[in-house]
Amino acid sequence: MACTRSEDGAVAVEFALLLPILIMLILGILEFGLAYNAQITVTNAAREGARTMAIQNSTSAAKTAAETVSSTLSPAVTDPEITITVSNGTTTCTGGSTATVLIQYPFHFLTGFFGTGYTMTGKAAMGCGG
Numbered sequence: 001m002a003c004t005r006s007e008d009g010a011v012a013v014e015f016a017l018l019l020p021i022l023i024m025l026i027l028g029i030l031e032f033g034l035a036y037n038a039q040i041t042v043t044n045a046a047r048e049g050a051r052t053m054a055i056q057n058s059t060s061a062a063k064t065a066a067e068t069v070s071s072t073l074s075p076a077v078t079d080p081e082i083t084i085t086v087s088n089g090t091t092t093c094t095g096g097s098t099a100t101v102l103i104q105y106p107f108h109f110l111t112g113f114f115g116t117g118y119t120m121t122g123k124a125a126m127g128c129g130g
Helices: 010-056 059-072
Strands: 082-086 098-108 117-127
Touching: 010 059, 010 082, 010 098, 010 117, 059 082, 059 098
Parallel strands: none
Antiparallel strands: 082 098, 098 117
16 A cells, blocks of 8 residues: 555645735735825825915915825824925015925834835925916
8 A cells, every 4th residue: 555645734834834925915015005195195285285385475375285185194294394485585476486395294104014114205396476
């Protein structure tokens, strides 16, 4: 009689070897999706802040507009993270100058598996006067 080996546990062992790789892949996809969504939100907030500054000529209104657009982020964008500059060197948006809004948002990874996070930057510029 020939001696045959049983392969009863082979699938379980292969699954146990591949499970950590699959979990890392799923977590990577999740973290990338969240970071990409946050980057789009920060960029859109900067764009809305620049548009508001160019039309209304008010830094407080521009910051409020940027914060409103980014309200879906957790934590939300705050005033110190928003920098508004005008190309003419003043805080007044006059015709022919350009309003620039820069948002530096500290993004934190959900799981911490790929690090703690990094600083996202959203920048937008728009000509003053509408």
